[in-house]
Amino acid sequence: MIDLLPIPALLTPQQCVHWCDALDDATAAPAAVLDPAYGGRVAPQIRRVARLQPPAALQSQAMQLLGALQPQLQAYFGQALGRCEPAQFLRYEVGDFFVAHQDGNTPLLRDASLSRRVSLVLLLNDASLTAQEGCYGGGELVFHPHYSSAAAPSRHTPAAGSLLAFRAETTHEVLPVTHGRRYSIAGWFHAAEPA
Ligand SMILES: O=C(O)CCC(=O)C(=O)O
Numbered sequence: 001m002i003d004l005l006p007i008p009a010l011l012t013p014q015q016c017v018h019w020c021d022a023l024d025d026a027t028a029a030p031a032a033v034l035d036p037a038y039g040g041r042v043a044p045q046i047r048r049v050a051r052l053q054p055p056a057a058l059q060s061q062a063m064q065l066l067g068a069l070q071p072q073l074q075a076y077f078g079q080a081l082g083r084c085e086p087a088q089f090l091r092y093e094v095g096d097f098f099v100a101h102q103d104g105n106t107p108l109l110r111d112a113s114l115s116r117r118v119s120l121v122l123l124l125n126d127a128s129l130t131a132q133e134g135c136y137g138g139g140e141l142v143f144h145p146h147y148s149s150a151a152a153p154s155r156h157t158p159a160a161g162s163l164l165a166f167r168a169e170t171t172h173e174v175l176p177v178t179h180g181r182r183y184s185i186a187g188w189f190h191a192a193e194p195a
Pocket residue numbers: 090098103121141172173174184185186
């Protein structure tokens with residue numbers, strides 16, 4: 001079974017609209033794969049999405065919001081958690097996606113992602129089947145069970161302002177966006193430093 005913790009209504013609909021508006025003025029650059037210290041590079045066949053440079057106030061608000069979840073996440077995932085990595089503000093345009101991947105805690109990859117323990121994805125706008133102002137189509141967040149499990153992948157389109165937390169080693173992907181723009185924030189809690 002996939003260990004998924006949904007946290008609804010972390011942001012109000014008004015905050016979501018305000019954050020998306022602020023992000024439309026932000027500098028955007030193609031998001032990289034892998035840790036920059038280990039040759040982080042843009043690989044659009046793997047991850048095609050713009051990483052936005054939010055205003056400093058928004059970045060720190062997001063970090064406060066995510067940081068406050070630490071006790072709840074520690075209790076749910078049964079892991080001692082340390083720092084939360086700077087959140088990535090992401091915008092998926094039509095055709096953008098992120099192939100199935102794990103965010104960290106995968107022992108064969110010995111970069112900074114090794115100590116990631118819990119991944120967080122916060123959606124800033126809603127999905128809709130038809131094109132609607134401010135909404136996107138496609139872009140489902142899909143979780144894949146362990147290969148030894150017969151369970152089917154699960155697809156999620158969290159409501160604007162709500163978050164999904166999962167173990168960093170869980171395989172997940174973002175399906176291509178089919179209309180509109182999808183805004184999300186990704187963050188990661190690392191293992192607590194040994195005392
Ligand atoms: O944007 C999302 O929903 C998830 C992004 C993601 O999986 C990642 O950045 O590692």
